[in-house]
Ligand SMILES: Nc1ncnc2c1ncn2[C@@H]1O[C@H](COP(=O)(O)OP(=O)(O)O)[C@@H](O)[C@H]1O
């Protein structure tokens with residue numbers, strides 16, 4: 001997959017909003033990238049896009065200390081995880097994440113900390129700072145496993161998305 005330039009925070013939000021409606025139970029989005037790369041920004045935009053149609057416009061707290069934050073979308077759960085402070089890999093199962101990978105929509109910041117617990121099927125999103133551009137981010141998208149057919153349409157329209 002080619003790299004995509006997200007020229008500012010709004011561009012990142014727009015892409016997140018285009019991806020959000022496609023996500024189903026069992027879909028895992030791995031968010032990779034260093035501190036400040038935009039992982040939380042992207043995750044918050046996905047969560048807000050799924051809450052808004054339910055009439056919910058609430059604060060979306062960071063799971064930095066709790067490691068996971070869950071949202072009931074009515075019949076389906078969305079989990080937002082931030083594994084930066086993960087101590088032991090055993091915590092992944094203890095947190096309920098292994099099960100959530102099968103049953104929920106899961107957004108995982110610092111997903112490399114999953115190690116061997118990473119699900120076989122996931123959409124891997126890697127954010128990097130674009131050289132010489134404070135607001136630019138390069139995004140590399142790598143689908144793993146099947147069921148991501150909608151992605152081509154989302155990316156094809158991403159450029160002109162308002
Ligand atoms: N193109 C961009 N996409 C996402 N965030 C951006 C972009 N340009 C600047 N930013 C800013 O970078 C910061 C990213 O912070 P955050 O999402 O918390 O990063 P992370 O979770 O990866 O540590 C935010 O302050 C955001 O406004």
Ligand SMILES: [Mg+2]
Nearest residue numbers: 039040082109
């Ligand atoms: Mg973050």
